[in-house]
Amino acid sequence: MFGLKHFLSRPGSKLSPDVQDAVEAWRASPPPQLDDAHFHVRYVVIDIVSSGLRPDSDTLLGIAAVGVQQAGMVVPEDAFYLDFASLAGDSDAADRQLLAFLQFLAKAPLVTYHVPYVGGFLQRAYKESLGIDFQPQWVDLAWLLPSLFEEKSHTPQPLDHWLELFGLGGSSEGRRDAMDNTLLLARIFQMLLVRATGKAIDTAARLVAESQASSFLRRHH
Known part of the structure; x- marks a missing residue:
């Protein structure tokens, strides 16, 4: 299986002119307005597949x-x-697929479970492939869930634990692929949006800020 690492890190390589134009x-x-109510905002929920847990050295294998x-x-x-394996080491195809994903995101706020892991792999991929400093607005469910659902757990938990608490399966369901995981994260996010709105966290900007605050406070206490 080819991973992104197989054809990234190409010293001196240049993007195709049309890809470079699209990147520019x-x-x-312009980014979307994040001061609008959740109803008017498009979020994108993301999961990745990798060969390990170290964004600086392991291989990004897929994005869902x-x-x-x-x-x-x-x-x-x-x-x-x-699926980077399907690109068979074609660096130009990888550039174009990463560009297509960037255009799909459209600078929307992104939702995932453990931003340092997911964001770290994506940041490295975009820096090495397209020369982009990938710094989106993130919502990290790993920290927001215990902040907004303290009655279920007031400390960060593995994702499978939250899936079981919400009646969505969990470790007993067996191994899931990245898209299945993403759809489950989206279902949890749907419930989180309802809870957040009830706590007056009713815009994307406030949700991103709450995610950042929850992460900072829990990491430092």
Whole structure:
């Protein structure tokens, strides 16, 4: 199986002119308004597949993502899956697929479980492939869930534990692929949006801020 590491880190390589133009167009595009209510914001829930847990040295093998719109609606057509093994070491194809994923995201706020892990792999991929400093607005469920659902658990837990608490399966369901995991994260996020709105965390900007605050406070106490 080829991983991203197989064809990234190409000293002196240049992007195709059309890819470079598209990257510059993405850089110039405005981000969405995050002060709107959740109903008007498109979030993107993301999971990845990797060869290990170290973003600086392990291999990114795949990316799965699904859009969440209108305060929790998951639209099947608003989904993206990238399997680097299928690219067979073609660096230009990898550039184009990463660009397509970037365009799919459209600078939306991103939702995942453990931002340092997921974000670390994506940041490295975009830096090495497209020369982009990938710094989106993140919502980290690993820290937000114990902050907003203290009656279930007031400390960070493995994802399978939360899935069991919410009646969505868990470790007993066996191994899941990245898209299955992403859809389960989206279902948890739907419930989290309802809870957040009830606590007056009713915009994307406030949710991102709450995620950052929860992560900081729990890491330092």
